Amino acid sequence: MFSMAPTDAAMYWLGRGTVNDQFLLFAFDRGGVPDVVQELRRRAAAIADLHLAVRTVPGDLDFPRWAPAPIRDDAIVVRPGDDWPACLAAVTALRPLRESSALWRVHVFDAVAGVPRVDGLGRVAVLQISHAVGDGRRVSAIARALFSREPAPFLRDKRVAIDDTRLAALRSGLLIGPNLLRATALGLAAWAAEEPDGGRANVAPTRANVSPEGPRELRTLTVDAASLRVAGRSSTVGVLVGLAEVLPSFLNAPVRDASVELTVAFDDDRDSAARNCFQTVGVGLHADVRDRGLRASLIADEIAAARARVSSAQRAASRRAAESSPAVLVATAARLGSGAPPPASVAGWTVVSPVHRGAADLTLGGGAVRFTAGFPYLSSAHSLTHGVHRIGDTVTVSVNAGGRIADGVDDYIASLASVFAELTQIPTDGP
Template sequence: MPSVRVDSIRLGSTRLHPADARAYWMASKIPSDQFLLYCFDRGSADMATEVRRLYQRCDRIDVLRRRITETPLGLDYPRWTATGSQNDAITVHREPRTWQQCLDAVATSFGHQVDPRVSVWHLHLYPNVAAAPGGSGPALVAVLQLSHAAADGALATQTARDLLGSHPLPSVPVLTKPPALLESASATLAAATLPLRVAQMVRGGIRARRDALSLQRGTDSGSIPPPAHSRALTALDVAPTGRTSIRAIVLPKADLQSDSATITTFVLTSISVALQRFLHNPPDLAAEVTLARTARADARNNFGNVGVGLFPAEPDIATRSRLVSAELATRRARANHPLSEAARASQDDVEAHVPAFLAEWGVAQFDPTAVPSTVTGNTVVSSVSRGAADLTLGGGSVRFTAGFPALSPAMSLTHGVHGIGETVTVSITSNSAAVPDPDLYEALLRDALAEVRAALA
């Protein structure tokens, strides 16, 4: 569970990095908004006062003060521009709810993605939630919905801490929308420099090819671990055409700690056990695990997914955990190897010079209905530490946090592992197309967590 690092990300650039532009364009095909849930004790503060305070804080948070503006005729990449005054980005859902009814409401929100051309974020507040984990009294649940084009998991976590926290925030310069004449001039300049950009793209392609060959030679020689192999489709690897549900298993961090396994490995092993039983002893399984990558200048999305084997055929749980741990270490070693970093940097340089209209056309060719022959992983596991439990909202202290990785056309079950302070939440996002009974799968995973705890004690 890596900690948050966003200090090297420069948020001042007005032109979307190609990686962020791809996330923006792809969201029209695969909904990808992030939903960061924080549960607080219900304090005595007036909600209207709290909402005013939150709006004041959002005015000092760069990520929340910008929206996406498309350039004329698509001649250049979209740009970050000022949002202006916002008064409708926070919704207070005042009606009383049980904890599960609150989760059901959050799942319903998945179908209402933000329009980043208007605002990249929306905050849902549920101030009257009964029977939430971590306390006996009523809870206040805050859910920050954030466009993935605006932030990856690490930057989203920092943004949520800045919005929901009480620590002082630095003053920021006033953002103004560029005059239409300036925007037009920018688009004209992009068109005029098109031949130069194409030439830079070709030169970058030559470097990228060279670095890719070096990476392959290192792989062939054994000095770099090989890439993960693809896995066969399972009953999980279907489009989410039914009802989407979310569940959250809130545990003390100590319940997921072991001398022989990190929290991420512990949960991966538990997911392996749960899926083995849910899918009735499949011969092979893998999870797509999200890894943070070196921050690229002006890019808000700096991560990649790697396939990590889950070894369901290994009967001994402790041995299976060691295999998962070694597999995850191997995937990290390959991803972080200098030759891998060089190949990735070269490819990024190529993409940075691809004309915007060509990059957008490439995304448009993606067919979300096409069924792949194999997959990198049969489920997703995103693991992030969200720092110290020093947040307060509405006069109440934070109990726990959770996150819900989005489903995709070939995956109808994902998992989140999110910690704050001494509490970790293992979340489940599923669709009835693959998981018709989400309570059954939650029970299987709870049992698996307890079984792995006993095996690794």
């Protein structure tokens, strides 16, 4: 057996109290192979990350273990097709993985009408996977292996010293005091180290920063990647340029406070066995700047500064200190976090999670991939989240909205589409 890294264990424990499953959606042409179950099971058989189960330690006194497991009989489910809106609605109704103790499942919606960028009927595959298995980059690599002949991600999990979970609990219980002292010492050293620029101050919450009680709505908007390269910047920057013009009015919030929490990956601990290596950072949208090229440059500068902070030696030391905490404290913090009340302030009004999923060379049942999407999970702090996922030459902006904020999601996505259409008129070689 192998031990879960602390960050991955925290994601697992968080998922016990809230739904933090990841949903990776891939839209394909409907090829000539009617039954894709055997094709997917054959590909899954070669992916080690899809042969995992979780074995917990009594009292959460040590981190859970990864244990080998066969592919479940219900791992791949084919569902009858309908139309595209019904397909998205069906995704919102999928049962959380924790209800069956599964770590992943593929849902194939066959013969779906009206799929964007698909002529005729399409085939939609949704990989539902536990966040403990990996962050957006890792699970995207798993998906690429599942829908192509690419090699699967390499496993770096650390083998546990004690296989017997009861003995592990006893040993870890005896080490709670020393581990707490070590984590405290590392934390104080990180706190005393020179901190880079702290970034933006938090802003007041909006109507999107409440618990997403009630119905949930998913929407997608797929555009050409080139149309989002405002002033030569990345497609992620282009999306944020567009959000700056839509979010304040949609949320009825001050333009000067327009900001998002952007997920940023880090690679400072290359020897780490952690599967989740990301943080969220506050990024201002500069919605008060009318010139879109200038706004793009300002947003790009903020993202670059945020990446530097996340990868700084001080932040890396802080993460190592947190990972030294006793497992029972990490478990308690994760469970308390799943039921946290709405925040008094936020780093950003909404979460934006960008992932580049590589070349558009994936296939399923003989059909070619047309676009990919993803829906970052909702929390008590954010009832509106956005995915920005690129594959090949297309970028899909996905909107996940819950509770009262979901009522106006169609007007919201229409406004965003209108702004994106205007971005194509901006030269790509601006400032």
